[in-house]
Amino acid sequence: MMISVSRRFKEKSVEWSFLSPALIYIILLFVFPLLFSLGITFTNMRLLAADVNFVGLANWKRLLADANSFIVMKNTIIIAVLGSFVQYLIGLLLAVLLNKELKGYKFFRVSFLLPMMMAPVAVSYVIGKMVFSETFGPFNDILFRLGLPLFFWGTSSIKSMLLIMIIDAWTNIPFFVLVLLASLEAIPDDIYEAAEVDGASEWQRFRDITLPLVLPASITTYIIRALNAFQIIDVIRVVTGGGPGNSTESATLFAYDLGIKGQDIAYAATVSFALLIIVLGFVFVVNLIRSRIVPQFE
């Protein structure tokens, strides 16, 4: 009995010694910062201020009473959930077209990936501030020459949001194309050939073969992209600054301005935690949908 306990202890020790570097890494870089920032939400901590006092739930109460915090959360959800879904649809369409190996497909395969390799800040400035400049930009100039109504987005909440989503899509659609194209290429040709022999139309083959087989990759890709989009800050900061009003301001930009520029790091941490809760809720819902939909195709 003693020998058995001793051996088990030794085995466990070896296991823990192998695990410990990773555990220490996780605790130092993930768990501690997370708990520390959660702790900050119960204080009145400010950058450059020496005094830090416990204020209980004051920051959380402020968050719930702050109409602007709801607006920036709503904006973030629109950009992340809806924007990413539209990007997915366009990415899937492009991936299907590229998978058909039409004339010049190699050129398009490479060129579709270029936006992903460019810095979002540069893309935002070039597209948002130059191409779509209402006064000096070529886009409005072309519309004017064609006799079409000009695209004035500066005072329109919807158009400003649309512009942000266009720029974000331009940068991130290649991500969907890249992953979905790999997924499409993995589908064996003989399935399509069998369906063709059975008289299935192109739409039927897409609906009944392509879509179900790329669905697992689609959902994973969508979650990854949406998680990234929940943190959007660069495009908005460069193009609209969150305006007009705060109709395009994201939660991350809101927290950044509060915490780093405004030095109110405690309230900024509270906003960040609220965003984390929303993101966890989003992942839970998508996984729930996934667990209901994916088995139907398996």
Add this chain to the structure above:
Amino acid sequence: MIRKVIPLMLLVVLFLAVAACSAGQADTPETEDAAVSEDMSDMEEVVEEAPEAEDVQESEVDEDSALAAEIAKIEEEAGTKNFVPDFQGALERTSGKKFEGVTVVLFGASGQVDGLLPAARAWEAATGATVDVNDYPFAEVPEKMITALSTGIFIGDILNVPPYFAGDLMGGGLIEPVPDASKAVLDWDDVMAVYRENQLEWDGVTYGYPWDGDVHSLYYRTDLYQDADLQAQFEDTYGYALDVPKNWAEFADQSEFFTGEWADGKQHYGATMLLMRKNHGSEGFLSVAAGFNKMPDDPAFYFDPDTMEPRINNPGFVKSLEYLQDLLPYMPPDQLNLDWFGNLQAFVSGLTALDIQWADVGPMSYDETISIIGGSVGYALTPGSNEVWDARTNEWVEFPETNIAPYAAFGGWMNMIPANAQEKEAAMDLAIFLSSPEVLQYVSVTPGSGVNPARTSTFENEEAWLNVGFSGAEEIEAFIASQVESAEHPNAVYPLRIPGYLQYKDALELAISKALAGQMTAQEALDEAAAEWEVITDSLGREAQREAYLSSIGIDS
């Protein structure tokens, strides 16, 4: 067997290694002796060749003249045919010490801090020190500086930053005060009072070295205002002569008048000003609000000095925002997204007839890469109002003459030495050099430097202003008059500079943006901003904020 041989071999290797080291050590004294011996013989040679006192003096004279020649060369390279800077004069104000091998780090905004470098080369040559730059894009300066200073991280020996950090930095004990001796060599009275008191000081103590002065003025197209046909058309329409607007009502009429198709067949707009959120978006609004709200006998503007209740949602400020809502159709379509440069570009590219901006407009109007209006720019004080809201009595006050209240928007840039500077003595020496009348004259008349005058003497050498391309004495005098009168105006409004400034500013800019985008009425938007200001004030401590505010407007608490 092998197990026994290997340790034995290792032992032998260890023994040999120790022996080798011992041999090396045994050799060392001899080597050192030889070296000392060589040094001694060198010294003997030096002693034998020791120069006479006259030779030493000659050598010093040679060094001085070589340095003077080098400084003259740097001055020549930095100057133009119209103006050669006097860096030698600036160096004479410094300690004259050598700082060989010392590196002084300048922290600031890219572009802005670059303006310090041509002059700093002369200081490097004179002291033997090196000036290094730690710069970031303008928008990132607060973030980098605050995060560094709040965690005690060294970010620079000199901070080139705007004054709105005064409450946090100066009030927080993070900055070294400027010694009286430094102020004496810097001709402190020459620094314009508005910047001395509102930019460089906190609670009666001076912390900043002057660099850049900033005040908003009115810029207009002289060619349009002198056009006889346009003058006649305007008078027919509005019933009074077309002249430079003195109040906001005239400004609105003229903005409306100049909006439309001009003689070039293109669409143009009346005016432009800074209204983009998170990019000086409150500066345009406050330029207007100053005229409607700043009573000449009331130093307070933003808050009630007794209660710290915000004034920004009172009828005077609401009227200012409603005024801008009405003015928006006479501004470029992307007015709410025009950043500082976009605003400047809108005016100098000929898109608008009027602009409310900083002094950069004058020099930049001669930059042919972006401007088509060089020589056609007029300068004046920002308009005021004939009725002003008195927040103390809660009533409108009629003024027989227009109440002018220029807004010292942004407040300029200054140099400060942080408490955690690594090379304080050298940094102080460099700060004196950079803030000298000679260097500030140079940077103020250098196109593209982004530096506007902070000293009275900068205006005295009118010929130097030809350097920026001005057409002649008349234009220079008009430019100087608008700057001096704006900065030294007794009713000028200075930016808020209490702790939490950026939070207050962002809340106000959000309200301005919401109202101008039509999402809220002016009253609703400013009520929301005022409520947010109350939250910020309470979170920072109302009494502490009140004391800081009183200090910032020169009232003893």
